[in-house]
Amino acid sequence: MAALPTGIPMAREPLVTSILAPNASAYTHTGTQSYLVGTADLAVIDPGPDQPEHLDALLAAIAGRPVVAILVTHHHRDHSPASRPLAELTGAPIVGAAPFHASGEDGRIDAAFDADYAPDRVLAEGDVVAGQGWTLAVLATPGHTSNHLAFALAEIGALFSGDHVMGWATSVVSPPDGDMGAYMASLEKLLAREDRVYYPGHGEPVDNPRRLVRGMLGHRKQREGQILRLLREDARGAAGLVERMYVGIDPRLRGAAERSVLAHLIDLERRGLVAGKGTAWRIAA
Known part of the structure; x- marks a missing residue:
């Protein structure tokens, strides 16, 4: 810092x-x-x-x-x-x-x-x-x-x-x-x-704000793709997804990462792509 x-x-x-x-x-x-x-x-x-x-x-x-x-x-x-x-x-x-x-x-x-x-x-x-x-x-x-x-x-x-x-x-x-x-x-x-x-x-x-915003959109879509790939392997919760997605994360930021992953899961559920809750989110049938 x-x-x-x-x-x-x-x-x-x-x-x-x-x-x-x-x-x-x-x-x-x-x-x-x-x-x-x-x-x-x-x-x-x-x-x-x-x-x-x-x-x-x-x-x-x-x-x-x-x-x-x-x-x-x-x-x-x-x-x-x-x-x-x-x-x-x-x-x-x-x-x-x-x-x-x-x-x-x-x-x-x-x-x-x-x-x-x-x-x-x-x-x-x-x-x-x-x-x-x-x-x-x-x-x-x-x-x-x-x-x-x-x-x-x-x-x-x-x-x-x-x-x-x-x-x-x-x-x-x-x-x-x-x-x-x-x-x-x-x-x-x-x-x-x-x-x-x-x-x-x-x-x-x-x-160069437009370049940054474009990159942020791509980053979030990449995270969404990671979540879908991991859920195809096995049902998981936000904490389990963070374990796989954020290797080496600062422990102080782990809670924030879990909240953002949960936000992705809720959004994917609204779009009919995943289902579940808690520790058992999965790909929607």
């Missing part, structure tokens, strides 16, 4: 500044990238975790300029919690992804989600947030989460891709909120676009 400076504003181009949060981990890479868009007035995209040092860094970079909106791609706890103190300090509305509330069996995924996230306005496909010299158009990109959004900055052909597309790793798709079919459809949607650069929620900018 590269040693990048946290809390230091990095001017990516005239309308885009990034500030890296100090929350590096196996799942967040070097930390969450928060972005300021604009010059005279600003949008803040994914303000990140509610850490005093990161909030101070955001305020220093804002430098007293008006904040039009605080935008949230999705409300995982590494993306949205700082929206609340930042809104109190700037007076800006919190807008973006719809709130999510897990219940029943879904409660086991609560740990990843910001249960207190409460946007002032939920954004949907085609909505626009604008300021002086900048326009952010909303794209619905579900898959990593059901409420995931991306924001396209028309003036420079940039896309803030959140956790949907990142250069350093593929996105975790964890059912029941994560959906592999939706994730693949969202990748196809982005592949049809002409964005020049992606600014992801973690990692460095992606300078």
Whole structure:
């Protein structure tokens, strides 16, 4: 994991500044990238975790300029919690992804989600947030989460891709909120676009985004093919498939791999290609 400076504003181009949060981990890479868009007035995209040092860094970079909106791609706890103190300090509305509330069996995924996230306005496909010299158009990109959004900055052909597309790793798709079919459809949607650069929620900018998205689609289809080949040999569960598919995986990432394999199995079941549950998934008769 590269040693990048946290809390230091990095001017990516005239309308885009990034500030890296100090929350590096196996799942967040070097930390969450928060972005300021604009010059005279600003949008803040994914303000990140509610850490005093990161909030101070955001305020220093804002430098007293008006904040039009605080935008949230999705409300995982590494993306949205700082929206609340930042809104109190700037007076800006919190807008973006719809709130999510897990219940029943879904409660086991609560740990990843910001249960207190409460946007002032939920954004949907085609909505626009604008300021002086900048326009952010909303794209619905579900898959990593059901409420995931991306924001396209028309003036420079940039896309803030959140956790949907990142250069350093593929996105975790964890059912029941994560959906592999939706994730693949969202990748196809982005592949049809002409964005020049992606600014992801973690990692460095992606300078050839269509090539990366094409590769990610191919990677997921390859994983799907592996699953089908292994199930033709014998019935297995997600854990058994991971054992064969991810040789030498970092133990910290094994759980995420199992969730993504489960997402593939659920998608294949919907398409009538596999059947089963638990540890006994098999090729459909």
